[in-house]
Amino acid sequence: MRFNLKAGSAVYRTLYEPRLHTDRLFIPLPALAQLKGRLDQAIRQIEDCQLKDRDLWPLFVRQFSLHSDDLDQGWRGEYWGKLMRGACFTLAYTKDTELAAIMGASVRELLACQDEAGRIATYSQRQEFQGWDIWNRKYVMLGLLYYYPLCQDRSLQQEIELSLRRQADYLLAHIGPAEQQLLPITATSDYWQGMNASSILEPFVLLYNLTHEARYLDFATYIVNSGAIASGDLFKLALEGKQYPYQYPVTKAYEMMSCFEGLLEYYRVTGTPSCRQAVENFARLVLTSDITVIGCAGCTHELFDHSAFTQTDPELNRRTHMQETCVTVTWMKLCLQLLTLTGQTVWGDALEQSIYNALLGAMNDQHETCSVDRSLQGYHLEAAGLRADSMLLPFDSYSPLLANLRGQYVGGLKALQDGRFYGCCAAIGSAGTGLIPQAAVLLNDDGLSVNLYIAGQIKLDFADGCSWQLAVQTDYPLSGFIRIVMLAVPPQPLTLALRIPEWSRENQLLLNNQAQAVKPGSFARLQRVWQAGDTLTLQLDMRIQARQQNGYLAFRRGPVQLAADARIQDPDQPVSVELDGQGYVMNSTLIDDIPFPHGLGVDMAQTDGSRLRLIDYASAGKTWQADSRTAAWLPQNSR
DSSP states (O other): OOSOBSTTHHHHHHTOTTHHHHOSSBOOSSOSEEEOSHHHHHHHHHIIIIITOTTHHHHHHHHHHHTGGGTTTOOTTHHHHHHHHHHHHHHHHHOOHHHHHHHHHHHHHHHTTOOTTSOOOSSOGGGOSSTTHHHHHHHHHHHHHHHGGGOOOHHHHHHHHHHHHHHHHHHHHHBSOGGGTOBOGGGSOSSGGGHHHHTTHHHHHHHHHHHOOHHHHHHHHHHHHHTEETTEEHHHHHHHTOSOGGGSSOOBHHHHHHHHHHHHHHHHHHOOHHHHHHHHHHHHHHHHHTOOTTSOOOSBTTBOSOHHHHTTOTTGGGSSOOSOHHHHHHHHHHHHHHHHHHOOHHHHHHHHHIIIIIIHHHBOOOGGGOOHHHHTTTSOHHHHTOOTTSOOOSBOSOOOSSSBOSOOOOTTOEEOSTTOEEOHHHHHHHHHHHHHHHHHEEEETTEEEEOSOOSEEEEEEBTTSOEEEEEEEEOTTSSSEEEEEEEEOOSSEEEEEEEEOTTOOSOEEEETTEEEOOOTTEEEEEEEEOOTTOEEEEEOOOOEEEEEETTEEEEEETTEEEEEETTTSOTTSOBOBOBOTTSBBSSEEEOOOOSSOOSOEEEEEBTTSOEEEEEEGGGTTTTOSGGGOEESSEEBOOO
8 A cells, every 4th residue: 555544553553563674455454344234234233233242252252261172173162253253244244333342252261271282272281283273273273363453442452462473382382393292283174085184274374474484385385285184285276277166175165265265365474476466376276167156066965076066956955054154155265366356357256146145045034034953953952951942053954046045054063052053154144244345345556446336435644634425325236336526535546446247247437527438347447536426336237137048047236146036936836037148138127016025126038928026135035934945056948
């Protein structure tokens, strides 16, 4: 950043200083935008119903004092760190004092669980270094690292740093090259060839950024050289680019992406070109081979499986384990990292697709109709001592693509205490909603880059006391019209860049009614000395695009995937819609007479004279019962 900002300076001085030398765009912390509408409501709902749950935080901390994962080599130890990361993202936006107090109290409670050896672990020393132990410790470290720059108490910051050093040093004393009589990182878990354990790469790089202690970077280098799995080197496979990730020796999607997040942080510190190239190759391969129409991956359980193709496989879609929310959120995080690194809008497009479809679709945003009982069928709750009414999980774990129900299974479910339970996807979801304001408006070298079009206000403060204030007026994605008005401006040339999605082929951008150049799949950059009252208007292409695959049709309007909901449209009924030569629906209208909550309703004429009524995927299926069976892919009428 070439100009002197207040925003995010403390954060970049601690954890992210290397990004100032490698990245094209920068995440402002705290967030610059105050948003309105559906996305703001989603963020605040999760803050209120999950992050401010004063019973939840002590329950998660308790797992460390009980060493509860000794029971089954489980992953209960990830819940606290996942929730803390999501809370940190959310706090940077809402600045809610109650949430800040809850988080601070929980950090103190967690630090009190550190044992004499320096461990904060849900595995006892007798059973450590197996199962998900290192994975859990990764999340403990990440939770503390994300909280550190937001902490206003210097003495607590010092306690956090000391704790992180002790946790890391304990691992350094036991894990490393076999020739040094240490336990190899890939041997610390018997799951996924140690790939889950290898993802601790990310917090070790961030800890190096915080402390500048070379031993932490040396350990990160050791992990990178180990290749993340026991039988090969995932990073070299990605660098070579000859195989898709679904063809790698291990294909667990969430854990693999986590390793590449760590590799990207490692590149930012070391500047090793091959590491950057490996991450970019990997992400583009995933985007091509495995990202589905809702912005998630994996139709075979939680694995990369060429799901860009298998998403229309009827046999796979009969399963309940697919399109995992942990995969959605981790993909979103990776996309945001690549957007800031490269400045390429393809990653903003992919992030937006995941937000409006897979993420919002997984949210249990209609609590009064959500059936927790059905999603827990088959768990034999009473025999396990669990109560179905003890938890209302804020996120579903899996999402359907062909006709099926939502929320049929709780992924990563583990029994806790007092009949309570939780799941991995429920714990990670808040990082997805919390990411939205971070991704909405980014800093560039000499101004702002608007990545998500959300109504609200943007304020950028400068160190000299000046500020740049903008109002964003839009109902996007209901329409494609966005107006941006300058409210207050500093007396210097600044750049405002607007993301023009690749899918938006016909666009119009006006500055004070004067046409400006626009190219799909790029940022439209306008540099000038702005004046109060300057007005930009952008019209994006919201024609409905159809995609045909394996005898099925999918329809997208802007970033929103459309879906059938059995309450208004049988998802098993074959459809036939007239398309033009470019694959756009020829006859469609927006409708608002859908008799249940929804974000977008569309009516399309079918070739047989009947009407096809679809809604946004995120609103479909939200009774979690057969009456709202839903599908993003509809069978195509071949006649």
